[in-house]
Amino acid sequence: MAIKHQKISMGRHTLVNTHFLSNANGSFFDEQYWRKKQAVVGQATGRGTTLFVQHAPDTCWVLRHYRRGGVIAKLIDDQFLYTGLAKTRPFQEMRLLNTMQAAGLKVPSPVAAQVTRRGMIYRADLITLKIDNAQDLHHVLTQQPATDLLWYDVGQAIRKMHNLGVYHHDLNIRNIMVDDNQTVWIIDFDRCYQRSGESWKAKNLDRLYRSLQKERARCPSFFWQQEDFEALLQGYQQQPKTASAVR
Incomplete structure (x- = not known):
């Protein structure tokens, strides 16, 4: 599978797995977009909420917004220090998943990742394919x-x-x-x-x-x-x- 980087604007970048998508619509990372479409079919709680969304009749995605854990989460919920795109959490995770899948490991298929940056702070999201059953x-x-x-x-x-x-x-x-x-x-x-x-x-x-x-x-x-x-x-x-x- 091929991973494609897209610079959407000065402050927003995405990675897209071209096996699943040609482009990453910004709405795909928006919880309210899926709720308005009545496409949220489940959720898991942990750090924040992970949503299961029905992208197509036979395709369910897992949408995760990156959040902090521990004591610092009470002060900074979903903000991370920006030190370069390659070091952002979703870009690292998506590329690692891609490497593992290429090696034949049973891990979630990465679909797309988003980084939204403002100054030295960024927020991030990741979409993976839900593991069936x-x-x-x-x-x-x-x-x-x-x-x-x-x-x-x-x-x-x-x-x-x-x-x-x-x-x-x-x-x-x-x-x-x-x-x-x-x-x-x-x-x-x-x-x-x-x-x-x-x-x-x-x-x-x-x-x-x-x-x-x-x-x-x-x-x-x-x-x-x-x-x-x-x-x-x-x-x-x-x-x-x-x-x-x-x-």
């Missing part, structure tokens, strides 16, 4: 245990990401998706990047492990146990599947 692994585990085979595949998906040198800033159980075919996807690559070295990979896995422990302590019906993470590590280390992993 998928739910996050956290939701899955509140309903039923995952099989050893699924945990093995989660480990393999993370290993493929790490083999490409991609550091995931927030690798937690909510950023791993599973579709109806039991295919594992990894999402939310804001502030993620490619890096060299090895030590950070174990820290990524530790972060995921802590998120599982946290959810088990918080949720009385969270179907996860230590043996599940061992199945994940089998997949990550690309060990042969055990008899239990194929059940």
